[in-house]
Amino acid sequence: MIEFQTEKPIFDIMAAAKQPEMDGAQALIKTLDELGVEYVFGYSGGAALPIFDALETVATNMKFVLTRHEQGATHMADGYARATGKPAVVLVTSGPGAGNTITGIMTAQMDSVPMIIITGQQVTWMLGKDAFQEADIFGITIPVVKHNYLVRETNELPRIAREAHHIATTGRPGPVLVDVPKNVSQSPFTGDLDVEIDLPGYNPEAAYHFDVDSVEEAARLINAAKKPVVLAGHGAMIAGAESELMEFAEKRGCPVTSTLLGKGVFPETHPLSLGMLGMHGTAYANKAMVECDLIFNVGSRFDDRIIGQADKFGAQAKIIHIDIDPSEMGKMIKPDLGIVGDAKAVLTALIPMVEKGDTKGWLDHLDGYRKKYPLAYKKQGGLRMQQVLDEIYELTDGDAIVTTDVGQHQMWAAQFYRNDASWMWLSSGGAGTMGFGFPAAIGAQFACPDATVIAVCGDGGFQMTLCELATAVIHKLPIKILVLNNHYLGMVRQWQELFFDNRESGVDLLGNPDFVKLAEAYGAKGINIKRPADVQKKLQEALDYNEGPVLINAECVKTDNVFPMIPAGAALEDMLTEPPKRKMEKPVGST
């Protein structure tokens, strides 16, 4: 049978031709908006032109923030995600633009932070021909992403954007990069926007189908323990297991220590909190790890800065490890019992099986250490970073979002700025990325406009991303930038003092600018603190200023050292609580 098609009236055809057809970039931006993305941090460039244009031509709820460097964009998206649990988008161009995102992507990957990075790319027929601003960012970033894509078909963009969002935010979160060649983004889109994802090799739901027998076994081990300790990590926070953790700890009478990234998942002012453990953790947390008979790890990956010498860690104790990532089981420490699952779901199943325990003797014993080895600092002999941090903690009632760079100031901030809630402590833990603190604070302030956001920076780290002062000023973000200035790369200098006969090499930051004038040059407010007696007044002045960013330059003692300290690769019992009297061996661990 032959069917004859009736011809369309000519005006219908003309109307269709006039209809602005959607291109790939517009389909991409529309999809990201539908996924609930709120912020796009980025830096424009040639290969990303169609996508930047789509930001103007598609009506969305997304806000675009132009940064001053692509690394800043990634850290802003990271800070936004750490403050909210939701991913932001990083949008940059190809070649150097994409290359500049790598440190930020690696930082997010190491700390399980969701992020979607969209990079422009050369047109597909030029790929592999060393064309202008062509970089194989797909190949370059494979080791530092949870997953990545090089898009070859325009109609695949919505599906890939949905998959990227799904992968970034589920299971163990992480960054997902989508590389979009210019011809792919600017070709007409003729596909379906509302398309299903197709990920046969990815099953985050498995985290909720853990082995119930293992949970019973965990309860048996926990109930039998006389001296238990909970080690709470970032995974507990991502799972939203705060109330379960509290219920468990109070029911069992179990002290809780947290990792650097777990700070706040259990309130640090709670009597059962031992604060942070590890290389520069509290002496009482580390003593507890050495003397306990059960380590109950909830969502921590047993980082090398926590366990020290692996074969001695928890050798006296039973170890239970809950982690959502199967590949963390036995990676660093072989647990007596491992449960692959979501921390909240496992704790919820476990709590009814846990018996109330009498741990008074154990808690009193740990309190003895608390009194013997308090976190303290000298108030004489110049301005100390610890005092500035201690005072800003008091002035803000511990209620600020604190971001940090990496080094001495970071460790002192972790010790003295106690966190009572999740998502308030934003620090680059795994990657140890200097320059993270300030842009992360920008992301956090966008996420939480009413919160007090403090970027605790060293003079070294701040200078790595200080160009984002412009971004903060333009958006009038009232961030308190606390530059704890000792004119040194202090942590490296500390290692050289302790382990390399005090031979300073590559640590003297001679040539630091006048940070107050620098802030003023960008249109921000600058405040100097030089004397210990001025700290409170000057910090209050900074906290009261809400017209835009304020930089506080605190001129601190140049050669102070962070204690307690466990030399890298040493056992926890080899912790130093004060400067060593004898010459130290070079550490076996790397950092």
Add this chain to the structure above:
Amino acid sequence: MSRTIPTTDKKPKPRPDIVGGHTLSMYVNNKPGVLMRICQVFARRAYNIDSLVVSQGRDPRFSRLTLGISGDPAGLPQIILQCDKLIDVIHCHEHLPADAVVRELAMIKVHVPDAERRTEVLQIVEHFGGKTVDLTERSMIIRIEGASDKVDAAIRLLGNYEIIETVRTGKVVMARGEQGT
């Protein structure tokens, strides 16, 4: 006029610190870049891929990989989990020789300049159930199929003659019985 024929295949020196002979099977997405992700998992942890076979599965959306690897045996369970974690990897298993059929194919080019040596080589080929797939006045190419140790043994014996070069496909593996690979 004499002609020297370069031999490109040399016997490897034994390495006591690594253990070889592990066979992994993976079912992966059939897309560009997947192999790169997998190779990085091994390279980052100082494992060597001794053999690698990739081919499209019955369902063309997926590929089947068989890898022969060597490295620190203590790290192997971790490697398998890290591979399994890749979004593009559907599953990854180790196959022990007792539970799986492992086969490979080798072509060996031997220098046989006279009839006497040709006859001797043909006897070896016959013993291993091999085939002669190319024959000239001075050389022959022999095809041997079977388990890796059989291929090893054939190459060892042929080594008494002048081997010009060898090419091996690498191992392919299939689980025995009804068990999936």
